[in-house]
Amino acid sequence: MRTLGNILWHIPFLGFVNAILVWLFGLLLMATVIAAPIGLGLMEYAKFLFWPFGSAMVKKDDLKIEQNQAWKTYSTIVMILYFPFGLVFTIIAIFQIVGLCISLIGIPAAIIVVKSLSTYLNPVNKKCVPKVVADELERRNAKKRVAQHLG
Secondary structure: OOOHHHHHHHOHHHHHHHHHHHHHHHHHHHHHOOOHHHHHHHHHHHHHHHOOOOEEEEEOOOOOOOOOHHHHHHHHHHHHHHHHHHHHHHHHHHHHHHHHOOOHHHHHHHHHHHHOHHHHHOOOOEEEEEHHHHHHHHHHHHHHHHHHHHO
16 A cells, blocks of 8 residues: 555656656647747757756747747747647646645755746747856846946
């Protein structure tokens, strides 16, 4: 007979299942071609879920990645159509966060899901990068803000 403690012990390890499901859903959307921007974003998000403490999700604009203007426009249109689905995924993720916070072992996994809620809402034009790259981008943005305030 399984006890509640045994069940709660396995909750954080379901993150791999979540990552695989997100990757497969992204692959399915890539196969439709119409929803390719969302599929690409979800596949990048799955990469993040596989290695969450060593990576981060950043916008492609922050990375200065050149994109075709037609692709950016199409991505924006698709993202607007995706928003209701992203809202549902975000609500599901919030329930997942609450469930993970029931045990001490689940709290680190809950932190990962909290960090990535914005990606559920808008996976379009996001890239999974090593954490050091995201930290450097933050440092550069902070330096620009300080320079603006100091004149």
